[in-house]
Amino acid sequence: xxxxxxxxxxxxxxxxxxxxxxxxxxxxxxxxxxxxxxxxxxxxxxxxxxxxxxxxxxxxxxxxxxxxxxxxxxxxxxxxxxxxxxxxxxxxxxxxxxxxxxxxxxxxxxxxxxxxxxxxxxxxxxxxxxxxxxxxxxxxxxxxxxxxxxxxxxxxxxxxxxxxxxxxxxxxxxxxxxxxxxxxxxxxxxxxxxxxxxxxxxxxxxxxxxxxxxxxxxxxxxxxxxxxxxxxxxxxxxxxxxxxxxxxxxxxxxxxxx
Amino acid sequence: xxxxxxxxxxxxxxxxxxxxxxxxxxxxxxxxxxxxxxxxxxxxxxxxxxxxxxxxxxxxxxxxxxxxxxxxxxxxxxxxxxxxxxxxxxxxxxxxxxxxxxxxxxxxxxxxxxxxxxxxxxxxxxxxxxxxxxxxxxxxxxxxxxxxxxxxxxxxxxxxxxxxxxxxxxxxxxxxxxxxxxxxxxxxxxxxxxxxxxxxxxxxxxxxxxxxxxxxxxxxxxxxxxxxxxxxxxxxxxxxxxxxxxxxxxxxxxxxxx
DNA sequence: GCGCAAAAGTCATCATACAAAAATCCATTT
DNA sequence: AAATGGATTTTTGTATGATGACTTTTGCGC
Numbered sequence: 001x002x003x004x005x006x007x008x009x010x011x012x013x014x015x016x017x018x019x020x021x022x023x024x025x026x027x028x029x030x031x032x033x034x035x036x037x038x039x040x041x042x043x044x045x046x047x048x049x050x051x052x053x054x055x056x057x058x059x060x061x062x063x064x065x066x067x068x069x070x071x072x073x074x075x076x077x078x079x080x081x082x083x084x085x086x087x088x089x090x091x092x093x094x095x096x097x098x099x100x101x102x103x104x105x106x107x108x109x110x111x112x113x114x115x116x117x118x119x120x121x122x123x124x125x126x127x128x129x130x131x132x133x134x135x136x137x138x139x140x141x142x143x144x145x146x147x148x149x150x151x152x153x154x155x156x157x158x159x160x161x162x163x164x165x166x167x168x169x170x171x172x173x174x175x176x177x178x179x180x181x182x183x184x185x186x187x188x189x190x191x192x193x194x195x196x197x198x199x200x201x202x203x204x205x206x207x208x209x210x211x212x213x214x215x216x217x218x219x220x221x222x223x224x225x226x227x228x229x230x231x232x233x234x235x236x237x238x239x240x241x242x243x244x245x246x247x248x249x250x251x252x253x254x255x256x257x258x
Numbered sequence: 259x260x261x262x263x264x265x266x267x268x269x270x271x272x273x274x275x276x277x278x279x280x281x282x283x284x285x286x287x288x289x290x291x292x293x294x295x296x297x298x299x300x301x302x303x304x305x306x307x308x309x310x311x312x313x314x315x316x317x318x319x320x321x322x323x324x325x326x327x328x329x330x331x332x333x334x335x336x337x338x339x340x341x342x343x344x345x346x347x348x349x350x351x352x353x354x355x356x357x358x359x360x361x362x363x364x365x366x367x368x369x370x371x372x373x374x375x376x377x378x379x380x381x382x383x384x385x386x387x388x389x390x391x392x393x394x395x396x397x398x399x400x401x402x403x404x405x406x407x408x409x410x411x412x413x414x415x416x417x418x419x420x421x422x423x424x425x426x427x428x429x430x431x432x433x434x435x436x437x438x439x440x441x442x443x444x445x446x447x448x449x450x451x452x453x454x455x456x457x458x459x460x461x462x463x464x465x466x467x468x469x470x471x472x473x474x475x476x477x478x479x480x481x482x483x484x485x486x487x488x489x490x491x492x493x494x495x496x497x498x499x500x501x502x503x504x505x506x507x508x509x510x511x512x513x514x515x516x
Numbered sequence: 517g518c519g520c521a522a523a524a525g526t527c528a529t530c531a532t533a534c535a536a537a538a539a540t541c542c543a544t545t546t
Numbered sequence: 547a548a549a550t551g552g553a554t555t556t557t558t559g560t561a562t563g564a565t566g567a568c569t570t571t572t573g574c575g576c
Contacts, residue, residue, distance in 0.1 A: 018320075042557060053530045055313075058558090059320055061545075062276075066324045068359040074558045075538030104424045111373030111427075119365075125326050125339035141510075163328035166362045233308070275560075300526060311561040316527090332527045334566030 017052050021060035024050070028070055030082060032176075039068060040076040067167040106237065108228040109176040112169060117210060117226035118219040120163035128163035129215060135159045136204075136211050143200055156174060156207060160214065160226075199236075207231065267400045279318035279349050282308070287327060297335040298328060345381075364495065367434040368488045370427060371415060375468060375484035376477040378421035386421035387473060394462075394469050401458055414465060418472065449485060457494075464490065 025040075025059065034040060046057045061078055064070045072078045120128070139152040141232035161170040206229040259440055274362035283298075292298060299307065304315045322328045330336045368382050378386070393414040419428040464487040 045306070055531090057527060059528095060318070061558095062317055062320055063324050066321055068362075072558065073538080074536070075556075077538090077557065077576080104426050106371075107368070107377075107422075107424050108426045110429060111369050114373065114458060115365075116370030124328060126330055166365055167393060168362045168366045302526085313560055313562085317559095330527065331569080333525080334570070445528060 017056045018063065021050055021052065022055060024065060025060065026069070029064075030235055032245075034080050036080045036082045039079050042077060052108050075221040088136055103234070103237065106230075106234060109173070110175065110227070110234070112172050112222050113161070113230060114226045116164045116166075116169045116173075117162045117214065118223040119166065119169075120160045121214045121217050121219040121222040123165050124163035124214065128159070128165075131164060131210060132156065132159040132214060136207055139204055139207065143204060149203075153203065160210070163214070203229075203231075263401045264421075273291065275314045276317040276321065279308055280321050283322060286329070287434075294338045294340045295338050299334060324400065340379050359365075361495070363434055363494070364492060367431070368492070370430050370434065370486070371419070372481050374419045374422045374424075374427045374431075376481040377424065377427075378418045379475050379480040380478040381423050382421040384470065386417070386423075390414065390417040390421060390469060390472060394465055397462055397465065399460060411461065418468070421472070422436060439495065460490075468485060473487045 011090040022158075029033060040046075040061075043054055043057050043061070047054050050057065060126055061070065061072060065072055065078075070078050071081050120132070122131070135152060135158075139149050140157060142149045142152050158173060161173045189236060206225070209225040210222060210229060212226045273319075273414065286292060298304075301312050301315050301319070303337060305312050319328060319330060325332055325337075327339055328336050329339050336485060380389070380500060383389070393416075394412060397414060416431060419431045422428075464483070466514040467483040471483050
């Protein structure tokens with residue numbers, strides 16, 4: 001009964017065909033390959049390009065329509081919705097890669113993620129909960145193998161946003177996360193300290209608190225755990241900025257004295 | 259801009275068959291006729307009970323699954339999700355996808371504003387605190403003069419976002435607020451009930467709690483007050499959507515009998 | 517009883533056909 | 547020549563039947 005998720009380390013869900021199609025079209029829409037208000041290829045064309053039946057295509061389009069990304073009109077075609085991408089476009093446009101901006105964006109992301117953790121604790125279903133656990137254990141596995149954990153970290157947060165059943169949370173996270181990823185990933189100056197084992201162990205410990213709160217269905221605890229995690233990440237980010245500053249100062253001084 | 263539907267009083271929506279089925283099943287789920295974790299009737303049975311093709315049934319089930327209410331398992335059946343938020347299911351029950359999107363956006367805005375209230379309590383400077391107070395008393399003045407308070411309400415929230423000293427918060431608020439404004443402003447269908455004096459008095463009372471918490475520098479209290487305010491607004495929004503639905507149903511019935 | 521294979525039930529996908537609405541084309545009319 | 551109106555085509559919505567994959571249950575042999 002309730003022990004279904006107890007021992008399920010790997011969930012190995014069957015990726016339904018329609019979901020892959022949804023992902024593909026989503027990517028195209030986010031890349032702006034089809035402008036808002038414009039018509040998508042017809043169902044017939046899509047069946048050809050993706051090599052699946054019209055049933056699958058229709059299911060995928062229905063899902064996109066449910067998320068408000070497209071809008072089918074009988075006899076006319078399927079059209080890209082206006083407002084969504086413009087919103088994200090506006091946001092994504094004017095944040096560069098400056099550190100001060102990154103900190104501000106991180107702060108907005110904090111707001112989004114705290115609330116999404118709380119909602120995930122309430123609204124998640126079994127599959128979504130399994131998805132979060134899966135990402136958690138993937139992080140664990142990579143950590144033991146000393147492989148880069150960045151993607152798994154992102155996947156963990158993304159799974160939580162997805163468990164809110166509000167598609168805007170995950171979209172928001174995608175847009176914000178692409179610009180300012182707090183933890184590690186491929187920032188050119190965070191190669192050594194940030195990737196240390198104790199550092200990542202600490203991350204995982206914080207993740208566990210979040211995971212426990214969500215599986216327990218405790219929204220308040222989930223929010224608090226996520227807040228603690230992200231404020232700690234914020235702090236680590238600041239420290240790294242400071243460390244880089246010190247490093248530069250030292251190198252400048254060394255160059256002057258030699 | 260968004261007033262394209264203002265002059266078209268009649269519902270120009272063709273209710274897709276699947277949407278009818280979705281509404282029906284949603285109502286059943288909400289009524290608790292099928293307990294969480296239990297299996298729904300099979301697709302074949304549903305085709306009989308609703309008198310539509312299996313295509314429609316599948317589309318409806320896919321939509322319910324997209325909202326996280328049910329969870330299909332190949333070879334086993336379609337099961338009701340364990341942790342369903344009755345709130346969400348209820349509010350998305352019988353409205354078009356457009357309103358459902360608006361509610362999702364509103365939910366994101368809730369996340370942003372809660373955190374911004376907390377930050378404003380900590381980071382505000384004297385001028386910003388004065389700005390928040392000014393907006394508050396402007397609302398009061400308009401209320402006494404029976405003038406529309408919409409802009410002042412928006413200004414109050416904007417002043418709080420501005421007091422975070424993080425420009426992204428106010429920008430976020432602008433982008434989100436332009437799409438889905440929860441309070442009142444110029445929604446074409448919120449002319450009477452929503453503008454009542456007691457309604458706006460209630461808003462102002464909630465505003466006061468927020469203002470007090472911010473001026474006291476109590477971030478936790480500010481967040482809680484803002485959360486209370488916005489969830490209450492969400493509730494009011496829901497009720498208005500429902501009222502509109504009833505209105506349309508009445509007008510349709512009247513048109514049929516005349 | 518227990519284990520295992522067969523069978524039935526169920527969702528996922530495919531293929532085809534027709535209906536309905538919109539867009540386009542074209543002929544008729546002004 | 548321009549405009550109007552209807553016929554044709556395109557495209558989504560719905561219906562139907564069939565097949566495969568997966569899950570659950572049943573039944574059989576031991």
